[in-house]
Amino acid sequence: MLAPTETHEYLKQRLAETIGLLPLDDDQGLVSLILELPDFPRLAPTLAGPQFQFAHGDHRTLHAGYGVAAEWQAMGPMRFHQLRATAQAARASWTQLDVDDTGHRGFALLGFAASPMELETDERDHLPNALLWVPEVALRGHHDRGALILTTTLPASAAALLARWQGWIERLVPALRQVEPTADPGPIRLRRDQNQPEIVGWEHLVESALKQIAEGKLDKVVISRRLRVTGARPFDRARLMTTLGRLFPSCQLVSISRNETHFVAATPERLVACSGDRIEVDAIAGTVARAAHPHRDAALGEALLNSVKDRREHDLVIDAIRAALTTCSDQIEIPEVPVLMRLKNAQHLWSPIRARVAPGMDVFRLAELLHPTPATNGEPRNAASSWLRRTEPINRGWYTGAAGIVEPDLTGDLWVMLRCAQICRDRADLFAGAGIVAGSDPLCEWQETEDKLGAMLTALQFA
């Protein structure tokens, strides 16, 4: 293994040797230089400026991006269509030079808010409604093998680019060894500042959802709340990600930073992963808490598996996913019964769905088809969306939207933004929701959101 200074000196030298291979005089498009990274961390370092990372402990994958080589934004009902057209055009003029034969490619982040429409609110989102972002510098790894990917728009000057990218290597590569924070300043006291809605407002919301359901206008709707907390000191992103990684190794960790604000999630739910003609989709709905005592914990899980109300809530998600996929697949594999997904703070009914899709399907088309599922919105989809737009008292932003990685061939891996918080210095807004069907009880649903919020609240105390 190389010492840290040797690694970055080696990479700077490798960059100097290979930069001349890039077609920097071409008058448009993107070009990426891909270099092998000798040692690869589980989590990406935190630097100043725009950056993102997706890290999965159990899958041992890491995708991180820093700075902006190119980005495109969209909003409104055509947002997927617009970004897809952009990605297709970018793909046609994106040269990738994998000079060390790493097998890795440059990639983009795709992320989007829950609703394609901007809500009328005074609170400004730090993230645009829908975003396709090619980072200037990316880290990409699977198990311990990784690559450093440097990307620029064309044309570019070789001398200026060399200086710029060597600067990135100097800042980033030594930090790869110091991702896990060493000093532990002890837990942070959190002050709960504001619930939106408060518990009384929540009860009214659930009752009015139940009324819609009783009148046959909705079968299910997922209502959500926001909890604002303040920490006794500013939250530390690196410590937060490390803690989330320890608590939730089976979840996708997400961190997206722009404009001094950070959107962080540890989500169990994949919206869709597609690779070739194979896709994977999670149906997750139906929740109970964990219990400290193993017998009690197992009994709670058993009761969830046998609960008629939770199975109805879950089956509505499966039915909607099946109906959506039928338009593009003749081979959909859905487990006969859901299994339990056990997380630190909650257990869920989970059905992992697989399908083979028709040629021409890509992550944008699949996102448009599947999002939002009734796990975060409701059924029927349009009736639930418009009821939520009229009634829900918060701006969800990217909570219950989705984000992930898009490959140059437009395949990718998107995750539903759950168990998340928007963090700015010492303030964090946490989000959670619960699916309402006939038979739901307002206070039980409130408690369910408390259990879901517990995931991020616990981690923030150690941030």
Ligand SMILES: C=C(O[C@H]1C=CC=C(C(=O)O)[C@@H]1O)C(=O)O
């Ligand atoms: C809406 C959330 O969870 C969804 C995912 C899993 C289980 C859910 C439920 O049981 O209600 C929700 O559908 C959330 O975590 O904020």
